[in-house]
Amino acid sequence: MTGxxxxxxxxxxxxxxxxxxxxxxxVGVGATRGxxxxxxxxxxxxxxxxxxxxVGGIALAAIPIGPLRLVIGSLLLLFGLQWYRKGIVRVAxxxxxxYHPQELQEEEGxxxxxxxxxxxxxxxxxxxxxxxxxxxxxxxFGASAGQLGxxxxxxxxxxVVIGATGFAIKGPLERIPRSFxxxxxxxxxxxxxxxxxxxxxxxxxxxxxxxxxxxxxxxxLSAAIFIGLERRARxxxxxxxxx
Amino acid sequence: MVVRVAGAVGKFxxxxxxxxxxxxxxxxxxxxxxxxxxxxxxxxxWWLVPVLAVAMTGFSLWRRRATIARTx
Numbered sequence: 001m002t003g004x005x006x007x008x009x010x011x012x013x014x015x016x017x018x019x020x021x022x023x024x025x026x027v028g029v030g031a032t033r034g035x036x037x038x039x040x041x042x043x044x045x046x047x048x049x050x051x052x053x054x055v056g057g058i059a060l061a062a063i064p065i066g067p068l069r070l071v072i073g074s075l076l077l078l079f080g081l082q083w084y085r086k087g088i089v090r091v092a093x094x095x096x097x098x099y100h101p102q103e104l105q106e107e108e109g110x111x112x113x114x115x116x117x118x119x120x121x122x123x124x125x126x127x128x129x130x131x132x133x134x135x136x137x138x139x140x141f142g143a144s145a146g147q148l149g150x151x152x153x154x155x156x157x158x159x160v161v162i163g164a165t166g167f168a169i170k171g172p173l174e175r176i177p178r179s180f181x182x183x184x185x186x187x188x189x190x191x192x193x194x195x196x197x198x199x200x201x202x203x204x205x206x207x208x209x210x211x212x213x214x215x216x217x218x219x220x221l222s223a224a225i226f227i228g229l230e231r232r233a234r235x236x237x238x239x240x241x242x243x
Numbered sequence: 244m245v246v247r248v249a250g251a252v253g254k255f256x257x258x259x260x261x262x263x264x265x266x267x268x269x270x271x272x273x274x275x276x277x278x279x280x281x282x283x284x285x286x287x288x289w290w291l292v293p294v295l296a297v298a299m300t301g302f303s304l305w306r307r308r309a310t311i312a313r314t315x
Contacts, residue, residue, distance in 0.1 A: 074275060075259070077296070081271065082262035085300050089307070117255050194292050201279050203289045215293060222297040226304055233308050 007147040011154030015134045017209060019158045021192060022134075023166035025126030028185040031173040032083075033119040041120035045127025053135050065136065070200025072129045073193050079122070080189025087183025088223050092230030094179055122189075129196070134159065183223060191215040264306075267299045 030038035134155050142151025173181070195205070195212050205211040261268045274295040281288040 070275075074272075077292070078260050078268050078271060079262075081267055081296060081300065082264075085264070085267070085303055088300070088304065118259065121259070190296060194296065197275060198278060198289055198292055201275065202282050203278065204287050205289055211289075218293055219297070222300070226301060229301075230304060230308075236312075 004147050004150040007142065008150040008154040008157075011138055011142065011151045012158050014137045015155040015158035016162060018130045018133045018137070019162035021212075022126055022130035022159075023162045024188060025130075025192065026123050027166045027170060027173060028181075028188055029119055029122045029126075031170070031176070032178065032181050032185050033116055035170070037116035037119040038123045041123030042127045044120070045124045045131060048124075048128050049131040049135060052132065053139075065133065066200050066202065068129060068132070068200070069196045072125050073196025073198070073200055075125065075193070076122075076189050077193030077197050079118075080186050080191075080193045083182050083186030084190050084219065084223065085186070087179065087186045088226045088230065090179035091183050092227045092234070131159075187216060187219045187223060190219050264303045266306075267303050270295060270299050 026038060026042045138151045138155035139148075142148035176184075191212060194215055199205065207214065271292070274292050278288050278291050281291070
């Protein structure tokens with residue numbers, strides 16, 4: 001039987017990786033579309049998770065995480081690419097000045113009234129998938145080490161610590177212009193979506209989880225090139241529009 | 244009421260998946276299918292989706308510029 005301290009530390013560190021992914025999505029979506037419906041979605045995800053843990057218990061370790069990753073990753077990838085592209089267009093057009101009033105009218109962004117299903121859905125999915133992965137780590141590691149208590153504490157501590165860190169950076173994030181934030185969140189969603197979807201398919205990433213960082217760099221550099229191309233084409237387009 | 248809710252849900256799902264450029268979504272879904280087939284053939288094609296995602300973004304931006312130039 002492994003020592004309680006070792007089990008706590010191992011599950012804490014393993015859960016921190018998943019918790020960072022979970023909180024990144026929640027904070028990013030919240031800063032872009034508002035926190036109200038994002039947090040409702042995150043809370044909904046936690047409720048589903050709590051029910052899954054209560055009903056499934058130890059059997060959670062048997063959940064086929066691959067198909068779940070494929071579905072959720074694909075949805076994040078498809079939606080992330082939309083924000084990625086819109087972010088490129090807006091940052092190219094306005095830099096860090098934010099949205100153009102005309103673009104605001106076209107934007108299907110946070111509704112002025114009513115439920116923001118997009119924010120809810122993105123946060124719900126992120127929390128459910130990552131939370132389920134944390135639960136599986138906790139249950140499988142804790143059960144195999146014969147130390148379920150310290151394992152649960154390690155997983156819960158990781159969520160609290162990373163959640164509190166995310167809440168602490170919420171303020172500074174809100175000061176970033178929305179057009180730029182949309183590009184950043186689009187890049188994050190596209191990177192996580194690519195990683196999860198392909199992992200769900202059974203792809204072996206050369207650097208394992210480290211490839212999430214490489215995907216982020218790849219998509220960010222590509223966005224920088226596209227912004228440059230858009231800016232070069234802009235005067236020509238304006239000239240055509242005025243002729 | 245049911246029709247209205249179903250319509251709203253359908254609109255949300257379409258907007259969520261296809262957005263304002265359905266071609267990007269279709270190519271990315273095909274890229275995922277192709278990656279799955281390549282995996283079955285023994286090729287670990289982790290590079291296909293990221294490369295096509297960037298290529299399709301570039302294509303979509305180019306199409307947008309071309310449309311603006313045409314309609315101006």
